[in-house]
Amino acid sequence: MDLTTMGQSAVAAKYSLQVLSTEEKNRALMTAAAKLVEKQEDILKANEVDIKNGEKNGMHQGLLDRLRLNEVRIEAMAEGLRQIVDIPDCIGEVMERFERPNGMQIEKKRVPLGVIGIIYESRPNVTADAFGLCFKTGNAVILKGGSDAIHSNIAIVKVLKEALAECGITENAIQLIEDTDRAVTAAFMKMNEYVDVLIPRGGAGLIQSVVENSTIPVIETGTGNCHVYVDEAADMDMAVNIIFNAKTQRIGVCNACESLVVHRKIAEDFLPKLKEALSAKNVELRGDEGVRAVLSDCIPATEDDFGKEYLDYILSMKTVDSVEEAIAHINKYNTKHSECIVTEDAEAAEQFLNQVDAACVYWNVSTRFTDGFEFGFGAEIGISTQKLHARGPMGLKELTSYKYAITGNGQVRG
Amino acid sequence: MDLTTMGQSAVAAKYSLQVLSTEEKNRALMTAAAKLVEKQEDILKANEVDIKNGEKNGMHQGLLDRLRLNEVRIEAMAEGLRQIVDIPDCIGEVMERFERPNGMQIEKKRVPLGVIGIIYESRPNVTADAFGLCFKTGNAVILKGGSDAIHSNIAIVKVLKEALAECGITENAIQLIEDTDRAVTAAFMKMNEYVDVLIPRGGAGLIQSVVENSTIPVIETGTGNCHVYVDEAADMDMAVNIIFNAKTQRIGVCNACESLVVHRKIAEDFLPKLKEALSAKNVELRGDEGVRAVLSDCIPATEDDFGKEYLDYILSMKTVDSVEEAIAHINKYNTKHSECIVTEDAEAAEQFLNQVDAACVYWNVSTRFTDGFEFGFGAEIGISTQKLHARGPMGLKELTSYKYAITGNGQVRG
Numbered sequence: 001m002d003l004t005t006m007g008q009s010a011v012a013a014k015y016s017l018q019v020l021s022t023e024e025k026n027r028a029l030m031t032a033a034a035k036l037v038e039k040q041e042d043i044l045k046a047n048e049v050d051i052k053n054g055e056k057n058g059m060h061q062g063l064l065d066r067l068r069l070n071e072v073r074i075e076a077m078a079e080g081l082r083q084i085v086d087i088p089d090c091i092g093e094v095m096e097r098f099e100r101p102n103g104m105q106i107e108k109k110r111v112p113l114g115v116i117g118i119i120y121e122s123r124p125n126v127t128a129d130a131f132g133l134c135f136k137t138g139n140a141v142i143l144k145g146g147s148d149a150i151h152s153n154i155a156i157v158k159v160l161k162e163a164l165a166e167c168g169i170t171e172n173a174i175q176l177i178e179d180t181d182r183a184v185t186a187a188f189m190k191m192n193e194y195v196d197v198l199i200p201r202g203g204a205g206l207i208q209s210v211v212e213n214s215t216i217p218v219i220e221t222g223t224g225n226c227h228v229y230v231d232e233a234a235d236m237d238m239a240v241n242i243i244f245n246a247k248t249q250r251i252g253v254c255n256a257c258e259s260l261v262v263h264r265k266i267a268e269d270f271l272p273k274l275k276e277a278l279s280a281k282n283v284e285l286r287g288d289e290g291v292r293a294v295l296s297d298c299i300p301a302t303e304d305d306f307g308k309e310y311l312d313y314i315l316s317m318k319t320v321d322s323v324e325e326a327i328a329h330i331n332k333y334n335t336k337h338s339e340c341i342v343t344e345d346a347e348a349a350e351q352f353l354n355q356v357d358a359a360c361v362y363w364n365v366s367t368r369f370t371d372g373f374e375f376g377f378g379a380e381i382g383i384s385t386q387k388l389h390a391r392g393p394m395g396l397k398e399l400t401s402y403k404y405a406i407t408g409n410g411q412v413r414g
Numbered sequence: 415m416d417l418t419t420m421g422q423s424a425v426a427a428k429y430s431l432q433v434l435s436t437e438e439k440n441r442a443l444m445t446a447a448a449k450l451v452e453k454q455e456d457i458l459k460a461n462e463v464d465i466k467n468g469e470k471n472g473m474h475q476g477l478l479d480r481l482r483l484n485e486v487r488i489e490a491m492a493e494g495l496r497q498i499v500d501i502p503d504c505i506g507e508v509m510e511r512f513e514r515p516n517g518m519q520i521e522k523k524r525v526p527l528g529v530i531g532i533i534y535e536s537r538p539n540v541t542a543d544a545f546g547l548c549f550k551t552g553n554a555v556i557l558k559g560g561s562d563a564i565h566s567n568i569a570i571v572k573v574l575k576e577a578l579a580e581c582g583i584t585e586n587a588i589q590l591i592e593d594t595d596r597a598v599t600a601a602f603m604k605m606n607e608y609v610d611v612l613i614p615r616g617g618a619g620l621i622q623s624v625v626e627n628s629t630i631p632v633i634e635t636g637t638g639n640c641h642v643y644v645d646e647a648a649d650m651d652m653a654v655n656i657i658f659n660a661k662t663q664r665i666g667v668c669n670a671c672e673s674l675v676v677h678r679k680i681a682e683d684f685l686p687k688l689k690e691a692l693s694a695k696n697v698e699l700r701g702d703e704g705v706r707a708v709l710s711d712c713i714p715a716t717e718d719d720f721g722k723e724y725l726d727y728i729l730s731m732k733t734v735d736s737v738e739e740a741i742a743h744i745n746k747y748n749t750k751h752s753e754c755i756v757t758e759d760a761e762a763a764e765q766f767l768n769q770v771d772a773a774c775v776y777w778n779v780s781t782r783f784t785d786g787f788e789f790g791f792g793a794e795i796g797i798s799t800q801k802l803h804a805r806g807p808m809g810l811k812e813l814t815s816y817k818y819a820i821t822g823n824g825q826v827r828g
Contacts, residue, residue: 197801218631355433361818364821364825401802409652
């Protein structure tokens, strides 16, 4: 199917999706979950083709692992859809209501975004997940997944469409771009006439490419060069504990700590304790001069290190003379994602929370909590690092817009 | 000054602006208002240069009029700044506050967007207005005005900077790109590193160009192909009154009515009444076959007419057999701006309000009310026709973002 036809089908679908009741949407999600499990043989067979192709093309083990499906993972996909059922439906909610002096009543009501485009890499679980989140919020979705997962995605979308049809809902609520040609992806990013929002999900390269090439409004999700600042008034054990968690609990995620900023006054006491703790996970330390004055065998940190999202067992370290210097350093190098101060000094904490420019600013809490589930949103479509529309963890509400409905009795403007 | 230096200066300014108190901001706005009046000779002299150049280049009368400043217009610019003082400061407002089971406290707080870029045409009043709105919300602004107004803009920005300096506030809160080369504008639209949001203010051509070329997130403001649908259950006098107002009260604005949709059952009674009313303003009528069956001398409407924002004394007209057909027609041709149903049938109205895809949907009220001042926002930066971030009239709150501040006592993720 060509892109224009897909766009038109999505627009037609969005009008019928926006009027579905919560019950209709939940029934379809439960049916889809059941059908994923029921038809898992078909999905696994298709996935096997992708895996074989990946192996043939010398795909890395890590990527192959993300691509691979099995019974447990399909059950997890189904469970993801069931969990979305439990999240309250926010569509139709009256967000504000006010009356004007001329008697007209204005209601600000929550509505779906309309048609959402999602461009992602070779993780077939995103296919079901993105569908569930968009569908619950009354949006039609057009998916463009990584070409390495194309057979898996086709099989999953087929099952989801069958579930929709069984519930009497338009199958065009979900569409997959099957053409893996890059030119098609480029054209997709310029379909402003049909697509309201484009959300890239994946690594920095994918996101950068979408930001640069899309004319459709984009929600940039993100890379995280997250810092922990250990203030002179920090509880040192707490600081070690938070950094150990933020750095090592899971290294490949955007809310992991990549850089330490430490007040010079406590560097001598603190850094050896931290080094000892991190040595249990063989974390490589790279420090500025101030750090190396304390840890003499530490690798020197370059300018490049401070701007880097390692996603690895590496930590860059910088010494500062004040909370102001810490804030300036972080605002210079961070990616506006998640930043933490460890201190017992409420004034320093307030200054840090107010002046650091990031979606999430933490006081005595690990940066690893920047997550839709951890925030209690019940779901997550990604972490926005831009300031327009949504910032930080995005749940269902972040997939909605609003409209103003104005009622009166013949008011005209004078 | 080169663009990179301007970007860096704006970023430095944003950090100092976000911590200003409401009183500091209001004092600067009052000082700026006073200074505009005090230094009006300088501004008028500069404006005279632009006007003379415009006349020499054969600029249209309408554009020359928008470009021209005088004492009254400078006073209006000053009064605009004084009015912004009276609007409550929303920065720092706690939008939500919740606690998680692990004891961490999450606050969602309103913050400035950061650095806002505004690209506009040769209307020097926008210079002061855009500064006032961005400044009150703690944002730094970089302006790129039309080249025809460059001398006026330089003079206005000079005065505003003087006012800021007098109040001890960074002059880089406002910066003007003085280089009128198109290549500079193109480069400005790709300054993602420094600029958080780009807002084009002007005609459809300008907006389209920004949407197509910017890599910075854009708020699309808008063109309006607005419809009034006269239902079979309409109060006909009210319908005539609303259309007369929406079509003729001011023709060059985005919330003017451009197209009429009328139920076939009442076309015969209604259209002659409407024609008579609109003849007082010499409105040209262009109708489909159903309309011409009633108004035999009506000009035929083409497909092209239905998609057109005339901004003129012209009205396209379409007959339909049902509210569903009216909704489908409007959703096909509208620009998602403002749409109205005139009816006494509450069920038809509800269907229309829910299913028409537009920022503002009206029941028995003129579309001319889509306006920040008419909505009671106290200000307006534009009417957004996109669904991301802001939709409909944008006031001060629409120039803000939010951040999550999380506090705890050492929580780590398990």
